[in-house]
Amino acid sequence: MALQGLLSLTEVPLERVGDHLGVVYRGNVKRRVKLVVGGGSGHEPLFLGVAGPGMADGAVNGLVFAAPNPDSILAVIEETGASDGTVLVYGNYSGDVLNFGVAAEEANEKGIKLAEIRVHDDIASAPPGKIEDRRGIAGDLFVFKAVAAAADQQLAFEEVVRIGEKANLHTRSLGVASKAATTIDTGEPMFSLPEGEIEVGMGLHGEMGVRRSGYEPAEVLVPRMMGMLFDDYAASGLPLRRVGAMINGLGSTTVLELLLIAGHVKEALAKGSIDAPFLVAGQFATSLNMTGFSISLIALEEELEPMITAPAASFGFVKL
């Protein structure tokens, strides 16, 4: 029924693909390369809600916190009907890697040109030396955005893929939670977190973060998180002069709090003499009703900046 609701919305017309939890947006008519994104449900507005102009051409969801199956993924790929190849972008999780991988194999057998980009932005999930082991969280949006904009510029398939991979390598995120999401089957919290403690390095599935620490006010916590992100860029040898920044609520964080965090993010960037030509706050990649937030940055070197700041519209993400 939530899918029915999404299809009823008037601003971005989407079409359902068969009986799958998949949609296509047919309006990006100039594109030769199409973008298909996907992952589990429970992260709304991801993934079905980011199909639209300047965004994805196809999106496919699994059930709550479970990757979509290969049949659904393949159906959406076929429905987008790219003339010069499809770029599949999804978060780097075992389930997604396996299911998208099988769908990609089947698409290849059918002669569909295809590339996969696994978003790996969460710095808490593996050290800088093992960036490809990291999981994907809200930084997904930056990679979607870059691929979509490159496709809109009618770049060749290899170029679109290269820009998407570059966006992926330039994106870093870190999340914290103060309250776990509720398991929808049982109503129980997915993990227990004592009052007054926060979980640092949250994934997007209600799974525990990588460590726990005491409660800190935003004016202490946000600069500390920004410091961790800056250090991670430094460890990868990526200079930070201009960035795109996204403050993302995990489901139950108030808009007032997100704005407060955005203020602290902007301040931390200013202290580091870093410009942010793109800075947004909202709920982009949630984890059901988890209380918490993540901060995502993308280092905007010359080529990436116009991709991130290009206009886009969708239920889940708008860039004027």
Add this chain to the structure above:
Amino acid sequence: MPIGRIQKLDLKLGEHKLDIEQTRILLTKALRYLADGADYLNELDRAIGDGDHGTTIARGAKFVIRDLETAQPSNVNEVFVLVGKGMMKSMGGASGILYDVFFRAAQDAPAITQLDCRTLTELFTFGLRDLKLKTKAEVGDKTMVDALVPALSALDQAATDSLSAALNVAAAAADKGARATVGLVPKFGRAKTLGERAIAAQDPGATSIALLFRGLAGAVTETDY
């Protein structure tokens, strides 16, 4: 481990061989047993994942059970393939596709119309091979493979023609393998991110494999499971 009663199959072909129809019933019974373990698997998954492995497995098992009711497989391999496809479609996530890979590999094995200890071992060996190829997981990585490898080598080494005896040995080995995941650092899946924090947990994936083998054993054994 959850305990349930499985009505033993009426082994028309004797103790050692099942025909296509009996294979269908064997897998139905085993999947029902697996579905009954949902709460237990969820509980294990809450410690290490997102707490839904049991729910997911039960959804897959029940979907396949319904699918098998109307299916008209022309050989034993097709029954296994149907199990894999059904689980993939209805479960999604990592476990759906992994069960699919494991069961669907039967389509690459020589077609058989009778299931016995040897042919079952062969079908599952194809499954394990594909699963390892797809995931690169090995014993000790805290995955399904930790239960599958000992179960299959027990099946392989069971010097008996009795399907019941062999499956009971395999189920015990799978159970032992699943329990041995306590103390291991996960190398795959979402649990991997937890690293050392996940050491104390028993792997839900290995445990669901152990339940599957207990279900298979129970379906051909005169006892309670």
